[in-house]
Amino acid sequence: MxxxxxxxxxxxxxxxxxxxxxxxxxxxxxxxxLYNINSKAINLWDFVTAIGAQLSRPPYDPYRETISLDISIGRKRSRKVILNIPLIIYGNIAIHYSSLESVHVALNRLAEKGNVLGLISEIEINTTKDNKRKYPLFKKVPFDINDGLEDYKKSHPEGLMLQYKDETSLKMLQNFRKEFDGPLLVDVSEVFPLYIKTILEEGADGIIVDTDKVTKNERYKGKHAIAVIHDAKKAINDYYKGREENDDDNAILVIAGDVNSAGKIVKAAALGANVVGYSTSMLIAHSNMYSEKPSDVSSIADNVYRHMVGTKGEIKGIPAALGYSDFHNLSPSDLRTSSIDASIQGDIPLEGIxxxxxxxxxxxxxxxxxxxxxxxxxxxxxxxxxxxxxx
Amino acid sequence: MCGICAVMMENRNKDFPIGCLLYKMMESQQIRAQDSTGVAIFNKETNKEFYKLDYFRKNNGKYNPVTEKVPPERLDKTFYELTQDPNIVITSFAKEMNLLKDIGLVRDLDAKYKIRSIQGTHGIGHLRIATSSRVTPDNAHPFSTIVMPDIAVVHNGEITNYSKLRSSLELQGYHLFTRCDSEVIAVFIADQLLRHGDLEKANYELIKKADGPFTYIVATSNSLALVRDKFGARKGIFGYNPGNRNYPPFWAMATDLSALDSVGATFYVETPQPGKPKIFYNEMKTRSIPN
Known part of the structure; x- marks a missing residue:
């Protein structure tokens, strides 16, 4: 200065x-x-970079050393879900059955090779003995459900996902928590940043925040997704402040919305996301962008599979270059920004300073x-x- | 490229001027680092009724060292007052430990504090060349913590995921005074010792969580632990001197072999396996190599 x-x-x-x-x-x-000439908020992701190896941080060799991407979801539950890639397929738009078929085939193939990803979906694929599900499913429960949990138990999902709308959702969360011993994720995008402490007190295993939805709220007008991630992580940290719990058992933060490329996944993780909710439509669009094949189930599944394997390699490379053997060691101090606004919104150090x-x-x-x-x-x-x- | 060293006298011998051995070992490794120097020496005979707090008071870029003797009943209040002042950096919280550090060479530290004449059962020493934080007296090693008394750490290398470890410790309510990754080791180990009291388990936990190339020595009131990272990327070596009629037997640890040579600790020379802490207790009476 x-x-x-x-x-x-x-x-x-x-x-x-x-x-x-x-x-x-x-x-x-x-x-x-703050705003460009069209008074439209600029994309701050472009002003944020990860700082690579330096004198005090020699890099790991991702070809020789293991760079772990594993994440465990389930706090202290007896039933936990372990993802080998910190991604859950989840989008704003309800997934169509035909898209789900392709995603199902791709996720099964990935799981067979030890790359387990999660899926959040309201509908599910009719599995037979031959195409049995090999990846964890978080069954999406609509917020206005009046029935019990029995319907949801029938499909044996590994986890459940609730949408939090208002105080009535709390009662639902309490009931589900009593009956279900697997991981329970709660989407708080409608009420963010309220209720997070209460939701965690009631035993939720993770919070889902959709940056696209939140930035449309009046409270976050003019703010960027990085502010949402920063505030969501802060809210979870505030809940854990002063507690002596082992941080391996903490609730996770799932960031969905506009995080849909390897670079953004790494930046979101550094800002505090434990898992990224990868939009289904974006996934299929990405993986079919350069495809010349007709879009049948197996060719889309092929592309989704290849896209995910590539993404895995990319998101392993950056922590390795930063000197980490674990993807989840990323923190805001690994980022630098050239934008003062990004620095304020995400608490990110400025470049050169x-x-x-x-x-x-x-x-x-x-x-x-x-x-x-x-x-x-x-x-x-x-x-x-x-x-x-x-x- | 810092230099670390430690000495553990056998049979709880506390009358030997252990500072003299540390001085020799540090001098022989001075070529590795010249920014700052420090030692922590333990003697059970010192200071039985009070806790000793050492801290720097920052004023216009100057660091004034202050030592305060605090009775146990005033400890919480004193900590509260000192941690509220952003110009205070507590460097040592001790019952039996004498921690001295400053910028400059080991001979400068000796000229200031006469470290060669300090007696004790065991001690650690450090020579620093700065990589990630500034050259100031508060960033010199050894690092102590206010979490529990008589913990000191010297460290060579880098904890690359220092920010993550630091924020998880701060979430638990621990106060850190510097931006140095080595302070995180001291607080992490103290936190683990408060949980289960097992130094070996505490070190295994840190090896599991910490990334980067490092070797460090942790000193407690009755033990020393020499630890290398899981890949063994930084050096660390220990040896034994059987003593003679002029001086008692002792174990010595250092970064370079030359430091062991300088004090004749050339028996049973070994380097700890990567990711496996070597613990030395001061009640050890045999010459068997500790597990």
Whole structure:
């Protein structure tokens, strides 16, 4: 930060102190690129990169050393689901039976080769002895269901997925938790960021957040998916704060929505996602993009299979380059951004500075406060910082 | 490319100036690192009634060392007050441990604290060359923790997933004072010891969770553990000196063989297997190599 920036920030602090309100226009709106000329929020994913190997972090060799992608879903339940690739096929749009057939064939082939992925679906494929399901199914339960769990138990799903709409969903969650001992995932996109603590208290094994849905909410207007992931992880961490639980047994965060490429999967994982909900329609579109074959069940399944194997290789490569033997060791400190807004929304360090924008502002505030002999406690300091960065 | 070393006197011998052995070993490895230096020496005879807190008070870029003796009943209040002040970095919480560290060479540390004359049952030493955090006295090793007294760690290498480990410890409510990956080792081991009290199990747990190339030595009031990462990417070696009529027998650990040579610990020389901690207890009386 140069002297001119410091001067402007100090001026903002003085104004804030005098008037009690933050400046109407932040000094760095233009730098922050909040909106482009069409007033449309820009895609901050493009401003976030993973920092590779450096002096203090020699890389692993993914051809020689094992880079684990495994994730266990189920907290302390007796029945857990282990995914070998941290992906669950799940989309906003209900999956069509014919698409499901292709996905089923592809997931079975992947599972046979030790690449187990999950599937969240309301409908399911009619399995015979020959095409028995070999991957974990999370049966989607509609939010307005009045019946018991019996129907859902018939298909022997490994897990269940509930959609949380309002307080009535809580009763449903409590009932299902009593009757079902497998992993229970709860989609909170409609109510995000509320109720997460309550849902975890009631024994949910994971929270699903759809970034596309959440960013359309009034509360997240103008914010990007990275802010949603950051806040969702923070909410889960707040629940675990001060608890002595083994972090292997913690509830997982599933991020669905616009995370649909290997690069975004890695960035989402670094920001806090444990599993990515990979949109079904996007999966099929991706895998058929360059296909010249007619789209029958087996050719789509072939493409889905190849796409997933390729994605697995790509998402293993980045943690290896960062010096990790486990994909889930990724954290926000592995990312850098050239955008001040991305730094604020995702708490991501800025390129070349290795500190977040908030940390920089906090330092300037602390220096100014100490220089002028002003007494501010830490919560007041945070309030000033929040006002300046307009969080 | 830091340098680490440790000495464990046999038969709980506490009268030998162990600082002298650490000084020799550190001097022989000085070529590895020149940024900062530190030692932690344990002596059961010291300081029985009070806890000793060492900390740096930062003021205009200067680090002023402060030592405070705190009675057990005032410990919580003192910790609360000190951890609220962002300019305080607690470097040592001890009953039996004497932890001294600063920037500069080992001879500078000796000129300041006379480390060669410090007696004890066991001790560890460190020479630092900075890779991931700044060259300041608070980032020098050994690292201690306020989670439990008499834990010190010296470390050569990098914990690459330091951020993840750090945030999981902070979630549990632990306070970390620096951005150095080595502090995470001290807090992690202390947390594990609070859970089950087993130093070997604590180290296995860390090896399982930590990524990157590293060798570290953990010192507690009655033991030392020499640990290498699961791939054995960093060096670590130990040896035995059977003693003579002028000095008692002892085990020595270091990064380089030259350090063992410098104190004559050239018997039963071995390197720990990657991912398998070697634990030395100060009640060991035989010359058998510990499992």
């Amino acid at each position: 140069n002297d001119a920036d410091k001067f402007i920030i100090r001026k903002a602090i003085l104004e804030l102190a005098k008037t009690g309100t933050p400046r109407f226009t932040s000094i760095d709106d233009e730098v922050r690129n 290795d500190r977040t924008y908030k940390e920089m502002i906090e330092q300037v505030v602390n220096e100014y406060v100490s220089e002028k002999g002003i007494k501010l406690n830490s919560s007041e300091t945070q309030e000033v910082v929040r006002s300046i960065v307009r969080e």
